[in-house]
Amino acid sequence: MVVLTEDLLRNTHEAPGSLTDDTSLKKTYLTDEELQHDVHVFWSNCLSAVDREELLRAARVAQNARSYDEVARSEDPRAGYHLPVQLSSEEKEALIAEKDALFSQRKMFTVIFTVSLAAFLQGFVQSSINGASLYPAEFGLPNVTSTKVNSTASGEDNSNPQLDDWKLGATNASPFFFAALLGCWLSLPLNDLIGRRGAMAVAACLIFASSLGSAWCSTWRALLCVRIINGIGMGVKACSTPILAAETAVGFWRGSFILAWQLWVAFGIMIGFAFNLIFYTAKDAKLSLQLILGAPFVPSTFLLIALWFCPESPRYYMRHKTSSYDPQKAYDILLRLRKTKLQALRDTYLVYSLGIGTVNFIFGLPAIRTIDTLGRRKWLVMTLPVMCLLMMAASLSTLTTGQNARVGLIAFFIFRK
Template sequence: MANEKLSYDRKSAGPEGETDRIDIKDERSSGSASPEPSHEATLWERQRDPYLGKSERDVITDLEGLVQQYDLHDLKEELARGARYAYNRDDTDRLNPTEDERHWIAKEKSPAFKDKWAQTKMMYFVAFLCGSAAIVQGMDQTAVNGAQLGYFEDFNITNEWEQGLINGAPYLCSVLIGCWTSPVLNKYFGRRGTIWISCFVSIASGAWQGATFDKWQLFASRFVGGFAIGAKSSTTPAYAAECSPPRIRGALGSQWQMWTAFGIMLGFIASVAFYGIEVEGYPGLDWRLMLASTSIPPIFVCCMTFFAPESPRWLMSKERYREAFQSLCRLRQCHLHAARDLYDIHIRLMLEHELKPKTAWARATKLFSVPRNRRAAQSAFFVMLMQQFCGVNVIAYYSSAIFVDAGFTVQRALLASMGTGIINWLFAIPGILTIDTKGRRWLLLVTFPYMAACLFFTGFSFFIPEDRGDARIACVATGIYLFMVGYSPGMGPVPFTYSAESFPLAVRDTGMAFATATCWGFNFILALTWPALQTAFTTQGAFCWYAAWNLFGFVFTWFCLPETKARPLEELDAVFNIRTRDHFAYHLIKTPVIGKGHVGNNLADVAAVIEGRDVKGHV
């Protein structure tokens, strides 16, 4: 078998993620074994291909050391076949697969939709568990929408800043504490344990909110709920990704937004279902039941975690390889696939250990000091900011009050709010189907101006005189419903998907922690300021304020946000290595009327990378 020799010409090499250009020359010889490329020269490329520079003999030698280290002698033959399969997935005949293994190998390679989703029952159970955790998240967010109409009155909360503080309490806790405790919980309790703890906190918080007796106890009970929000939102998508095979990893990761939208809808339904329930001696029973109902879904999720396998990747990070193999055997259709994925995860963990800075301070420093990482952070923080400042959570938290201001009765306002939840869930489905075909930028560029127009329309609808109540009500409801139609496929799924894929391996955990904190931090600001914003700007001005933010989002996306659709890791390095001012200049030239419609020589290389025609390296 010919040996492969790779030589590299590295120009302007810098720290990981800063490489300007790498030219690869492929030479093959049938003589003696070629020397492996040096560690320093290949580290960047090995992020794309961790098997780079290894022969099959090297892989088997590595596996033998693994078997010896973790006392896996009884699994040696199975793991050896899996390692050989991981190294070369095309020539499977050399593995002498059984008929059952041949069947599942063919299924895995088949492009048919039904074969793609031919997974184990346990894999579907994990998907159901993660979807249920997302439902908990969504319901926690919107049960307050109808409940606030009651507890503001019962507790005499008239100050708009106090109203916003109480409604935004979970997100204040999340940005200050919840997002940063997630890595600690994951380290000591695993993915399943973190999901169980966060859902248990949701149960306790919901029950406490339903039993509060003054506004500050209500604030405290909602603040405690924020411990769960940050941990659950960062852990559950990771758990889904680490358990799923590559073919459905993207789909399972993006289901978080769809089922969060379903939970948001359930929160609105609970508000309608419990409205008007009164029992003598129990004041405010309706809004108490609305808040306490959020404790029901997490009970089921807590029970489900006991039957789900732990993340194989987490188990291997704790050197529990035997348990990881058992977990993979429950998640994959045959032991050959389980053994292959075990070795594949192992070699990628070794690469991550090699790349990842050892201290939290070093990871944070590298996130902002390396230009490639800094541009990824800029883009991720932007989409997280705009998920809030597009104005969606004004509707999630305050739509019932907005509908009452428009002239609805309380009961009709709750029903109208439920409609926004239904629309949000239904139109999240097209977003999941198009995010990998149309792209992230396309979804944002289409939906930002559309959402701005809807918010302007909604705000201006409040100029309709109150004596023409039916027209005013109809216009406000139409504007809000149409806004949700645009939000759900765009700013709904894009932010978490975009952020998760933008950061390189070495700083991915730290980058996502900062990105998630950005999301929940601006969520709190929106919840806190909306009542005061209405007072200061009027309802018309407050809606126009967020409409203007959508116009800003469109401009920033057009000029400064790189596309990440369908690009492997080495291409994203090239894309994020382009300076923001070069990206801006390229899109300025491509802008109709302003630009000339073509790219000049000085930006030809930038255009090549942006358009995906040449991704050899940074321009």
């Protein structure tokens, strides 16, 4: 039940995470009579509470997106007189703004803030995990090689990993391992059952609990178990948050909106390391460790509060044969998020065809705007080989003799990556 023009399909098909099926492609060139029939079926089955003529106006604008964009930008007052839909001044301004201005949809600020906060928490947690590695003795791991500060001066060779190194490595790797092993996979059933916002709330609760729990761990085994819970939360959130972003954003800016995840993850890492340095100045090592490990509970609390005010994804209510199916709710949400009723009806009508999947995050700040101009494929082709070479160089740098040179080379290639 969808009508898409080639122009609109190009925009949605290029957006990361969006999918268009064969049925949508076959309905690209419906006649006006076929469009009216399609709208009538959609209206009677899904959205009978709204005016059918208004829904038909929105569908016609969606079908000829390029033409109506040109009409909206034209200074000729008679522009578009031959088209079936005559746009109001407010609608023209809204159609121009949604394509030209990233923050034209002011009602989207709640969603943008929530998504950014979730990404910030992701990076902050990673910094907390790294910072805790400075205190392995507090977990019963006194023989970690990297903490033997006097080994270089005494001429000892401690480059060979000890058993404690492997234990510390396991505790550090466990969140990411279980994020991939369980968290990401659990995100699908959670999103189906309680929605994107509900899945994010579950993830925030898991990170909240694991952050407080890890602050009171006295053994590496206890920390390992707590970080498993933390990793599950990270995995669920990493999958659910970009889906919420993609399914609420205007199609023209969907790619940029999703990529804001990576930007705020990086910001969270930076702020997390800054707090690690502040906590490191505490005279009591145990207190410093507790502050580093427990700090993520603060942004996780703010995330839970933000989720209370954040709207659910409209597509969550547009899934047939599910208990959550309620097109009217989807329309009400889009009515809150868009500037005009025309845009809300248009996006409600198109949301069958915009199936949002899991997104791979490999871009940084330079890609935020150019992702919609240079293209996704070109960015991948240019960056992935470079990243692979730099990671290989970082790995080979571990063979360098001399601790200072080895650390410097590894850090150089990691940061370049």
